[in-house]
Amino acid sequence: MGKRQTSIGRLWPKGGRTEFVALAILLVLAGLAIAGPSGLLAWGDNLRLHDQRQKQLSELTKQRDALRNRVDLLDPKHADPDMVGQLVRSQLNVVHPDEVIMKVDD
Template identity: 55%
Template sequence: MLFFGAYAVLGSNGILALGDYKRQIAARNKQLATLSHRRETLKNRVALLDPRHANPDMVDELVRKELNVAHPDEVIVPLK
């Protein structure tokens, strides 16, 4: 009986491990919220780049960023 009682308190699934489990769950929930927000952001960008009706501003932003192009009459201000 003593062994089972001690294991219920000190074991890997015992009462003392409950606080660690709660801390891990809170950390995972925070990570899930961050990843869900990132997923929604990417989902929105994909919708803006749909070939059937692409958003001209998003296309322009991507072309400038990926191909490093600019209009001849634009002034480029480098930022650190």
């Protein structure tokens, strides 16, 4: 009698293992392309995050420009007198002798 082929031998004909492995790898890659962190399903979320970051960047740019303007106005070499007077009054609570302080009720 001839040798009986095992059930594994019937499932895996010669060379079939490499084809199965290649197919499995291809299916995993296709799954990642669709549902992975940078796949098609995450595309909308990435666009939404990009828009949020752009808004945040524009707000921070405006704040930076405002701070840069204040720094330029307070440069010791050529400070703006109005800005210096405003800061002295607000930070140190000082006034000129000829100024009158008026309280305004809110």
